[in-house]
Amino acid sequence: MSPIFVAIDTPDLARAKALANRTRAHVGGLKLGLEFFCAHGQAGVRELAEIGLPIFLDLKLHDIPNTVAKAVQALSGLAPAILTVHASGGRAMLEDAKAAASPHTKVVAVTMLTSLDASDLAATGVTGSAEAQVLRLTDLAHEAGIDGIVCSGAEVAAARKAWPKGFFVVPGVRPADGVIGDQKRVVTPRAALDAGASILVIGRPITQAEDPDAAARAIGATL
Numbered sequence: 001m002s003p004i005f006v007a008i009d010t011p012d013l014a015r016a017k018a019l020a021n022r023t024r025a026h027v028g029g030l031k032l033g034l035e036f037f038c039a040h041g042q043a044g045v046r047e048l049a050e051i052g053l054p055i056f057l058d059l060k061l062h063d064i065p066n067t068v069a070k071a072v073q074a075l076s077g078l079a080p081a082i083l084t085v086h087a088s089g090g091r092a093m094l095e096d097a098k099a100a101a102s103p104h105t106k107v108v109a110v111t112m113l114t115s116l117d118a119s120d121l122a123a124t125g126v127t128g129s130a131e132a133q134v135l136r137l138t139d140l141a142h143e144a145g146i147d148g149i150v151c152s153g154a155e156v157a158a159a160r161k162a163w164p165k166g167f168f169v170v171p172g173v174r175p176a177d178g179v180i181g182d183q184k185r186v187v188t189p190r191a192a193l194d195a196g197a198s199i200l201v202i203g204r205p206i207t208q209a210e211d212p213d214a215a216a217r218a219i220g221a222t223l
């Protein structure tokens with residue numbers, strides 16, 4: 001099974017289905033995020049799930065524990081393979097999210113968005129390196145009993161060392177010659193896997209390619 005989850009980031013249902021169908025032979029799952037979910041909700045997720053690939057619901061939930069738990073419960077009928085919350089929501093929020101999730105769902109916590117660097121972190125009042133922040137939140141997620149974390153490929157080796165049995169999701173993945181866009185902490189797909197990623201999230205390098213099928217196949221061939 002391919003470790004690539006293709007990020008289907010579009011509000012256009014027909015385009016989402018076309019992208020998923022075109023790339024399905026070369027990816028291991030579909031990642032649906034806020035852009036798609038805000039446009040199509042649970043009905044849209046169910047339509048994409050009909051394609052037959054595991055669904056990663058990347059909603060990055062972040063609120064008080066009761067609100068997140070109720071939201072996770074409301075999603076549990078979808079039983080996504082993976083669901084994201086923000087680690088900075090705190091231990092009680094993470095524990096309650098896990099308790100509310102379907103037993104078939106891995107709950108993973110976003111540590112530090114891959115679109116941020118150390119200076120962005122400092123601007124939020126957090127001093128220290130990106131790696132230190134990721135490790136702090138990795139420990140919190142581990143202690144809260146959830147399944148894993150989201151981090152960049154630059155920190156995944158250190159995070160896996162701290163939590164050898166954790167599940168590590170790595171976005172911010174770019175082929176060596178890829179356009180970087182708004183991502184700041186990027187690595188190649190091969191480097192992310194070598195460093196310990198469990199799965200790779202790849203969006204625009206596939207979905208904005210002239211031929212998404214060929215792009216997904218070409219990235220897969222580098223793994």
Ligand SMILES: O=c1ccn([C@@H]2O[C@H](COP(=O)(O)O)[C@@H](O)[C@H]2O)c(=O)[nH]1
Nearest residue numbers: 007033112113114171172201202203204
């Ligand atoms: O830290 C994070 C967490 C989630 N994402 C999501 O991954 C994809 C990446 O898309 P690209 O087009 O490959 O940049 C996107 O859906 C993000 O919401 C992330 O990039 N970083």
